[in-house]
Amino acid sequence: MSASGVQQTVADMVSPFLDREGFELVDVEYVSEGGNRFLRVYVDKEGGIDIDECGRVSEYLSEQLDQNDPIPDAYILEVSSPGAERPLKKPEDFRRAVGKDVYITTYEPIEGMKEFEGPLVAYDGETVTVKAGKKGKAKDVTFGADRIASARLTIIF
Structure with a gap:
């Protein structure tokens, strides 16, 4: 099997x-x-x-x-337990994670990046918005959920 x-x-x-x-x-x-x-x-x-x-x-x-x-x-x-950095796989995982810090990788670059770390600003079932980038220069990046290779909650120090 x-x-x-x-x-x-x-x-x-x-x-x-x-x-x-x-x-x-x-x-x-x-x-x-x-x-x-x-x-x-x-x-x-x-x-x-x-x-x-x-x-x-x-x-x-x-x-x-x-x-x-x-x-x-x-x-x-x-x-x-999945731990503090639990994976986000199902739509309900993403909905619960809105407002929390996430780490998302994508299959191909979006706005020149394949890694996005920061607060999950929004999720509507089809797209995600992450506030990504360096502090002071972070911006909202929105992309299709189908472009996500992996996603998890993260702890940012």
Whole structure:
């Protein structure tokens, strides 16, 4: 099964449990690192998720994976919070991030830049506006959400 197939299968498997618990599925990764395969599941909830809650998700998912055995290879299961610099993937992630500092990369340069760091000024479902640039020279840059290669919250010091 492809990595994207594993990710979708795991998302479908864990989502009913997360919905019952009031948790949100942030992301699923199935990657190979250092000769090992890792299945990483990132979960969150309003106000943040704690280690005991991650443990409950891990136990549930581990049982489901053992029963259904959708992944033929050996892997290490990790369930965790997405952290302070959580990825922005879904439209609701971007909506919640308006007014917060973000780090966005694009597939090709926009106004000569491929990296944008600063407050997310607006998101309307199709475009994003980021106040990007050096302090004192920052300006609003608007571009299509389909041009985003990756996006996450960031902490700017």
